[in-house]
Amino acid sequence: MLSTHGQDKKGFDFLDDQKALDEIFRMSLTESSAYPWLESMCLDIGHRLSGSPQAAEAVDYSFKLMTELGLEAQKQPVMVPHWVRGEKEVAFIQSSDGTKQEVQILALGGSVATSEEGFMAEVVEVETWEDLEALGREKLEGKIVFFNERMNPENIYTFHSYGHCVKHRWAGAVQASKYGAAGAIVRSLNLRIDKFPHTGSMTYDDALDSIPAAAISTADAETISALLEAGSKVEMMWKQSCATYPDVQSYNVIGEIKGSEFPDEIILLGGHLDSWDVGHGAHDDGAGVMQSLGVLELIKKLEYKPKRTIRVVFFMNEENGLRGATEYAAQSKLQSLNHVACIESDRGGFTPRGFHVEGNEALVQKILAFKPALEKYGVSQLEEGGSGADIGPLKTEDNVLIGFVPDSQRYFDYHHSPSDTFDAVNKRELELGVASMTALVYLMDKYGL
Amino acid sequence: MLSTHGQDKKGFDFLDDQKALDEIFRMSLTESSAYPWLESMCLDIGHRLSGSPQAAEAVDYSFKLMTELGLEAQKQPVMVPHWVRGEKEVAFIQSSDGTKQEVQILALGGSVATSEEGFMAEVVEVETWEDLEALGREKLEGKIVFFNERMNPENIYTFHSYGHCVKHRWAGAVQASKYGAAGAIVRSLNLRIDKFPHTGSMTYDDALDSIPAAAISTADAETISALLEAGSKVEMMWKQSCATYPDVQSYNVIGEIKGSEFPDEIILLGGHLDSWDVGHGAHDDGAGVMQSLGVLELIKKLEYKPKRTIRVVFFMNEENGLRGATEYAAQSKLQSLNHVACIESDRGGFTPRGFHVEGNEALVQKILAFKPALEKYGVSQLEEGGSGADIGPLKTEDNVLIGFVPDSQRYFDYHHSPSDTFDAVNKRELELGVASMTALVYLMDKYGL
Numbered sequence: 001m002l003s004t005h006g007q008d009k010k011g012f013d014f015l016d017d018q019k020a021l022d023e024i025f026r027m028s029l030t031e032s033s034a035y036p037w038l039e040s041m042c043l044d045i046g047h048r049l050s051g052s053p054q055a056a057e058a059v060d061y062s063f064k065l066m067t068e069l070g071l072e073a074q075k076q077p078v079m080v081p082h083w084v085r086g087e088k089e090v091a092f093i094q095s096s097d098g099t100k101q102e103v104q105i106l107a108l109g110g111s112v113a114t115s116e117e118g119f120m121a122e123v124v125e126v127e128t129w130e131d132l133e134a135l136g137r138e139k140l141e142g143k144i145v146f147f148n149e150r151m152n153p154e155n156i157y158t159f160h161s162y163g164h165c166v167k168h169r170w171a172g173a174v175q176a177s178k179y180g181a182a183g184a185i186v187r188s189l190n191l192r193i194d195k196f197p198h199t200g201s202m203t204y205d206d207a208l209d210s211i212p213a214a215a216i217s218t219a220d221a222e223t224i225s226a227l228l229e230a231g232s233k234v235e236m237m238w239k240q241s242c243a244t245y246p247d248v249q250s251y252n253v254i255g256e257i258k259g260s261e262f263p264d265e266i267i268l269l270g271g272h273l274d275s276w277d278v279g280h281g282a283h284d285d286g287a288g289v290m291q292s293l294g295v296l297e298l299i300k301k302l303e304y305k306p307k308r309t310i311r312v313v314f315f316m317n318e319e320n321g322l323r324g325a326t327e328y329a330a331q332s333k334l335q336s337l338n339h340v341a342c343i344e345s346d347r348g349g350f351t352p353r354g355f356h357v358e359g360n361e362a363l364v365q366k367i368l369a370f371k372p373a374l375e376k377y378g379v380s381q382l383e384e385g386g387s388g389a390d391i392g393p394l395k396t397e398d399n400v401l402i403g404f405v406p407d408s409q410r411y412f413d414y415h416h417s418p419s420d421t422f423d424a425v426n427k428r429e430l431e432l433g434v435a436s437m438t439a440l441v442y443l444m445d446k447y448g449l
Numbered sequence: 450m451l452s453t454h455g456q457d458k459k460g461f462d463f464l465d466d467q468k469a470l471d472e473i474f475r476m477s478l479t480e481s482s483a484y485p486w487l488e489s490m491c492l493d494i495g496h497r498l499s500g501s502p503q504a505a506e507a508v509d510y511s512f513k514l515m516t517e518l519g520l521e522a523q524k525q526p527v528m529v530p531h532w533v534r535g536e537k538e539v540a541f542i543q544s545s546d547g548t549k550q551e552v553q554i555l556a557l558g559g560s561v562a563t564s565e566e567g568f569m570a571e572v573v574e575v576e577t578w579e580d581l582e583a584l585g586r587e588k589l590e591g592k593i594v595f596f597n598e599r600m601n602p603e604n605i606y607t608f609h610s611y612g613h614c615v616k617h618r619w620a621g622a623v624q625a626s627k628y629g630a631a632g633a634i635v636r637s638l639n640l641r642i643d644k645f646p647h648t649g650s651m652t653y654d655d656a657l658d659s660i661p662a663a664a665i666s667t668a669d670a671e672t673i674s675a676l677l678e679a680g681s682k683v684e685m686m687w688k689q690s691c692a693t694y695p696d697v698q699s700y701n702v703i704g705e706i707k708g709s710e711f712p713d714e715i716i717l718l719g720g721h722l723d724s725w726d727v728g729h730g731a732h733d734d735g736a737g738v739m740q741s742l743g744v745l746e747l748i749k750k751l752e753y754k755p756k757r758t759i760r761v762v763f764f765m766n767e768e769n770g771l772r773g774a775t776e777y778a779a780q781s782k783l784q785s786l787n788h789v790a791c792i793e794s795d796r797g798g799f800t801p802r803g804f805h806v807e808g809n810e811a812l813v814q815k816i817l818a819f820k821p822a823l824e825k826y827g828v829s830q831l832e833e834g835g836s837g838a839d840i841g842p843l844k845t846e847d848n849v850l851i852g853f854v855p856d857s858q859r860y861f862d863y864h865h866s867p868s869d870t871f872d873a874v875n876k877r878e879l880e881l882g883v884a885s886m887t888a889l890v891y892l893m894d895k896y897g898l
Binding site for chain 1: 827
């Protein structure tokens with residue numbers, strides 16, 4: 001049982017803190033339910049794209065978990081997009097010498113279908129928007145534009161490389177359509193060469209033709225690029241049958257432990273319940289929601305009575321719309337909720353490295369000052385930086401937003417792909433994340449914000 | 450190209466250091482050969498138990514790599530044990546109700562065989578040496594002693610838990626033999642429940658009967674324990690055909706870049722070339738040797754001219770004899786070699802966390818003071834601690850021994866098991882290890898020891 005103090009302390013009491021944090025880490029590594037919860041969601045339900053039956057099942061499962069944990073739980077309604085992949089995509093390439101080979105693609109989320117029988121067109125490789133402009137309509141009309149920017153291996157923090165490339169996935173179809181292209185193929189956003197594609201979200205511009213868009217595996221991207229480099233013409237046959245249906249009713253799932261002294265001050269933990277429709281959505285973001293709920297479980301098991309309200313939110317539809325986060329922020333404003341601090345876990349269930357903190361400068365400095373208490377546990381990278389998509393809309397001038405930062409090296413090996421399965425998550429790494437977030441919540445609750 | 454200075458600097462020059470270290474990390478993530486070297490050793494040669502044909506192939510391959518890199522390379526002869534597993538082990542258990550089920554075992558390295566047809570005996574579970582004593586000869590004679598101590602999940606650094614349990618694997622057969630047991634089965638040293646056994650080294654006492662010893666998968670250990678807990682008698686049928694043959698000629702493989710100013714001061718990097726005879730020995734310790742060689746490659750690519758001699762040693766026979774390390778230390782003594790610092794990489798090819806440092810106290814403090822220069826790269830856990838088995842014999846009063854510390858959470862999932870394969874190693878994590886070790890070598894060479 002962890003002690004709680006009647007008032008916020010003025011200085012730090014690191015000896016006492018270290019005892020508490022030791023106990024948090026010990027208990028997380030021995031008694032957390034985060035891993036079996038994730039196992040059940042991944043293996044019994046599976047992936048959970050917004051609007052799918054599995055997403056609905058996951059909402060019920062989450063609400064049940066929160067209720068069983070004794071939290072005040074609620075389902076917050078939100079309408080979400082309903083895009084369906086349809087039949088497995090079919091694609092092959094044909095080079096100048098007539099050789100055909102299958103390539104692995106996944107329609108991007110939100111993409112239109114090709115015609116029913118598919119189509120064949122020449123592939124033109126580009127790396128930047130400027131390449132498109134240089135080639136112009138003359139060389140792009142009716143072609144398949146192949147965006148092949150490689151993620152930069154030089155950044156140690158892999159999300160920096162992702163941030164640089166993701167515009168091609170998001171807006172490649174729009175830019176290619178400007179020049180009359182027939183479709184846009186995007187190199188999967190992964191630093192390694194693998195054989196399966198990594199999907200993700202995209203957009204269209206109403207003023208332009210909506211052309212099909214898909215991700216291609218990095219291995220196939222290398223193959224096509226090598227053929228073109230060698231002077232071959234490359235044509236691609238491409239068929240996908242995805243479609244967008246009317247919005248569907250779904251929910252954010254919310255649970256909380258009321259604060260004993262400052263119940264109106266909310267410390268929020270969250271991640272997103274939805275996932276892409278391949279793999280299990282285990283790292284992205286099954287790990288994040290179960291870690292967030294794991295914090296509340298740990299607080300209960302430790303018999304710690306928080307002074308502030310500790311709330312967990314499983315956001316719906318982060319992947320292709322952010323509708324859950326938008327609705328949650330709108331409802332919070334209507335109810336004048338005061339989120340003093342929000343922590344998002346949405347960078348995989350890997351071994352913890354630290355936290356990225358943004359918002360009110362005084363509070364940011366207060367969080368960064370916790371570093372000496374956390375580094376013993378390997379949680380040493382407390383830095384200013386972006387927090388997360390789902391908590392972003394909750395930013396005010398007075399609060400602080402925090403992104404939990406696990407090790408980033410393997411994340412894009414799994415991200416948005418069939419390989420993001422439960423067995424890719426290590427139990428201890430997941431539990432260390434629960435402990436790290438609990439430790440930060442404990443310190444914030446103890447010392448106030 | 451990194452600058453080298455005519456003399457050791459008095460203070461630190463962190464701005465200059467950071468530029469150099471940035472370049473080291475950048476180059477390692479873009480140009481290191483450590484990953485393809487490891488791939489070739491794992492996929493073209495495979496596992497490399499001392500005395501095996503593959504170990505001999507790996508010696509030749511290593512010597513070739515070093516020579517091609519332009520190092521002064523040599524093969525240092527050493528006689529090594531030659532133990533052979535023979536046919537795949539066979540084991541099943543039978544409970545009181547007559548139900549039989551197969552269990553997965555691996556003979557421990559150095560174990561004797563069972564009789565040719567195998568044997569069946571009752572299984573008695575123990576957790577400690579004291580349990581053996583309490584049961585006594587009466588209850589253990591002719592039985593199979595089953596050492597089932599679970600690794601403690603509470604330690605964040607998993608090697609601490611390993612250190613506590615490994616005595617049962619090493620000396621379980623000796624202790625059980627004291628009470629007339631027919632064999633010793635040891636729970637695999639892994640924190641998770643998996644279905645394959647993890648082997649390792651063991652010993653016998655000449656004054657006692659040498660009884661067969663094997664590791665059993667954690668999943669099967671749990672099954673047997675549950676049956677016994679439920680009151681069932683458990684008998685095990687067990688057959689293994691391993692044997693020890695006369696010692697075989699093998700080699701340590703050594704390469705170096707001579708120092709420009711202090712050639713007699715050696716900074717050594719190393720790991721072990723041999724592995725167990727299952728999986729690929731990818732993390733243990735293919736990663737470590739290729740990282741060590743990767744440091745010398747990077748130094749060459751960076752056109753850095755070290756003031757001190759930078760030497761890499763691929764030690765033979767760490768797993769079941771430490772003969773290579775022993776011979777290397779003996780030869781070094783004969784030649785009065787001065788190893789001012791030794792770095793060992795033998796804890797897997799995972800994302801770097803820091804270094805454990807031991808030895809001359811002034812030098813230890815000097816190494817720990819590099820922390821501010823390294824933590825930007827996630828290499829922040831510079832702590833006093835044990836270094837490694839192969840460099841241990843090189844300890845003097847004047848030098849410093851350093852263990853490279855990657856993240857430890859997943860290590861025992863692979864350790865000494867069929868799952869320690871090349872695909873379990875992440876390219877970037879391996880390369881970050883190369884960079885971390887190169888950075889430390891750069892700082893030690895620049896500021897002197």
